Amino acid sequence: MVMELRHIRYFLAVAEEGNFTRAAARLGIGQPPLSSQIKDLEREVGAQLFHRVAHGAELTEAGRAFRAGVATMPDQATVAIRSARRAASGETGQLGVGLTGTAAFNPLVPAAIRAFRRAYPDVELRIEEASSFVLLSSLVEGRLDVAILRPAESDPQDLREESLMEEPLVAALPAGHPEARGAEPLDLTRLKEDPLILTPRSVGTSLHDAALAACRAVGFEPRLGQPAPQIASILSLVAAEFGVSLVPASLGQLNVPGVAFRTVRAPEPRVGLVVAYRKDRPPQLALNFAKAARAVRARVTG
Amino acid sequence: MVMELRHIRYFLAVAEEGNFTRAAARLGIGQPPLSSQIKDLEREVGAQLFHRVAHGAELTEAGRAFRAGVATMPDQATVAIRSARRAASGETGQLGVGLTGTAAFNPLVPAAIRAFRRAYPDVELRIEEASSFVLLSSLVEGRLDVAILRPAESDPQDLREESLMEEPLVAALPAGHPEARGAEPLDLTRLKEDPLILTPRSVGTSLHDAALAACRAVGFEPRLGQPAPQIASILSLVAAEFGVSLVPASLGQLNVPGVAFRTVRAPEPRVGLVVAYRKDRPPQLALNFAKAARAVRARVTG
DNA sequence: TCATTTCCATATATTGGACGGATGCCGGCG
DNA sequence: CGCCGGCATCCGTCCAATATATGGAAATGA
Incomplete structure (x- = not known):
């Protein structure tokens, strides 16, 4: 027996x-x-x-x-069952969250993280910042569970992306630039002689393509300046008068010495912000995180 | 399920x-x-x-x-089983040990307790000292598991008693008594005029009866003096010259001021020392203790 | 002293479920 | 594209956990 x-x-x-x-x-x-x-x-x-x-x-x-x-063994058994159920419903465990560089400055992102922490206080968050491109492959290969990034048409099919917001692009100009001042929206064509500073297309297509498309929409092909790997270095290059850039409006909050921001006249260029996770077998935690992000979006837009 | x-x-x-x-x-x-x-x-x-x-x-x-x-649960289960087996074999648990007053001074008793502690270090000993009479009822009613006491014919039938030794009685005399000095065994008749100090028969028949029998064996009916409840008070009364007494030889080791001990001439009175425990369902621990006591007896006598 | 009650053990029948064997399905790999 | 490793499903078998009925021992009370 x-x-x-x-x-x-x-x-x-x-x-x-x-x-x-x-x-x-x-x-x-x-x-x-x-x-x-x-x-x-x-x-x-x-x-x-x-x-x-x-x-x-x-x-x-x-x-x-x-x-x-x-x-204690019978109680221990029921506790183990409860703990497994909690883990299955995404109340405990580890969650790998990826943030793309230009997303961290959007107030919606820290708000979403805060909301998730409050709803699921026992979940251990592991937050990584990387370019959208790196985040996408991390998601596919399981190193991350969920990410907030800029979407592009080329994103893998086996990821689900839920739109959080559409954000306008604003122009970033050196403080000494002739167009650096002015209350009304800027006509992009006034920048057609300035080198356009962007991240290399290999680290993130979304922002790159949106900026190019905006220029083409008003009739000129921009001259590309020195590429910069991170959003912070783009602003540094702008401040150093290497050229101008187009960045998400949420970055206009940043007070960078030597850089001025101006909104852009219609057709206003826009770039998306999405929360992304695997389509097949997404961890419940990832779904819970996306839900928290959606709730914050609703609160902000509604 | x-x-x-x-x-x-x-x-x-x-x-x-x-x-x-x-x-x-x-x-x-x-x-x-x-x-x-x-x-x-x-x-x-x-x-x-x-x-x-x-x-x-x-x-x-x-x-x-x-x-x-x-x-941990499977291991926990086997540990519980092992711990139950250990308890069943008398290696762990609590053991209530009773000692009668005159036994504590017999070197065999601490030796037995020491031997048991060494063989079963995980057993928690609870040692009580009381008169043989109290010990007997404690054993029967389960307050004690095992006791070392002086046996008597009137002891309850549902106790098993294993003899540990037969101990001679020696005479305890006031230091100023005429017979207090002398190398050879004392003739008891020399004490027939002295009051005999004993414990009341209600607290222990064995020593009481053995002393009376010793006097009668040499032809006189002793005069009973002031009864004393404990062996220590008997010696105090002897020292105070209330009378003389007959006590187990092992008490002769005690150096009580004002009390002299002398061995007694044949027929040498003797009194027993037994280890006692319940006959029905004795705790394995009690059997183990009795075994340790027997082993010590064998070592002492052998 | 005898009847009654209480409680645990035993005997036997039944049924649920744990197991084994055969097979099917899926994904990876050569 | 066929083979292989691996898990799921189906089905028959057998063990064992349970229920019912009964017996026996000890305490209780008349």
Whole structure:
């Protein structure tokens, strides 16, 4: 025979009741099967666990020692089940979150992370910042569970992307640029002689293509300047008067010395912001994160 | 369905092997029953515990949480069994030991306790000192498990008594008594005028009766002096010249101011020393203690 | 002292479920 | 594209956990 949780449950019931008959009633079985099971357990343990006395059954020394060892096991089992259910519903565990460089400055992003932390305080967040391109492959290969990034048509088919917002692009100009001042929206054609500073297309197509498309929409092919790998270095290059750039409006909040921002006249260029995760077997945690992000979007736009 | 230890054992095997087929082989069952049992477990938990992938099975987040909760349970069960077996064989637990007042001074008694402590270091000893009469009822009513005491014919039938030794009685005299000095054994008749100080017969018949019998054996009926409840107070009364007494020889080791001890001429009065415990259902611990006491007796006498 | 009650053990029949064997389905790999 | 490793499903078998009925021992009370 092998010992099972059933034996332990029965044993504890008899130990508590001090009486086979009442214990059997509490367990919802008959008294003879209970006697039989306890006898099997005693045979397995190799020692008598109860003294059968006239008014019932009381623990032997061996029984007390055994009880000390197994008393917590039924509870332990239910706790393990609950903990597994919590993990399955995405209330606990680890979540790898990727943020693209230009997203971290959008107020919606920290708001979404804060909302998720509040709703699922037991989840351990691991946040990584990388270009949209790197984030996409991290998602596909499972290094990340969810990411907030700029979408592009070329994004892998096996990812689901939920739009969080459409953000206008603004022009970033050196402070000394002739067009750096002005209250009304800027006509992009005034920048057609300036080198356009962008990230290399290989690290993120979305912003790159949106900027090019904006220029072409008003009738000129921009001259590309020095490429910069990160959004921060783009602004540095602008400040150093290497050229101008088009960046998401949320970056206009940044107070970078030597850089001025101006909104752009219609047709206003826009770029998206999405939350992305695997289509097949997405971790529940990723779905929960996307839900939190959607809730924040609703609160901001609604 | 209710969860059993079997499910946990199977789950842990699959989690370790990462493969149903190998886990089944390790468990000594077929793969289909293992699949079935894991499926039952997942249904009971309410969450998938393994991802079935092409090369086997790997834990889900819920599976990891579940494993953290149940990983120790099989070991815990075997530990509980071992601990029960140890308790049953009298290696652990509590043992109530009673010592009669005049036994504590016999070197065999501390030697027996020391030997038991060494053989069963995990047993918690509770030592009580009381008169033989009180010890007997404590044994019968289960307040004590074993006792070292002076035996008498009137002792309860449901106790087993194993003789440890027969000890001669020596005379205890006031230091100023005419017979207090002398190398050879004392003739008891020289004390027939002195009041004989004993414990009341109600607290211990053995020593009381042996002393009376010794006097009668040499032809006089002793005059009883002030009774004293404890052996220490007997010696105090002797020192205060209230009379003389007959005490076990092992008390002769005590250096009590004002008290002199003399051996007694043949027929030398003797009194027994036994280890006693219940006949029915004696705790294994009591048997172990008696065995340790017997071993010490053998070492002393052999 | 005898009847009654209480409680545990035993005997036997039944049924649920754990298991084994055969097979099907899927994904990866040569 | 066929083979192979691996898990799921189906089905028959057998064990064991349970229920019912009964017996026996000890305490209780008349």
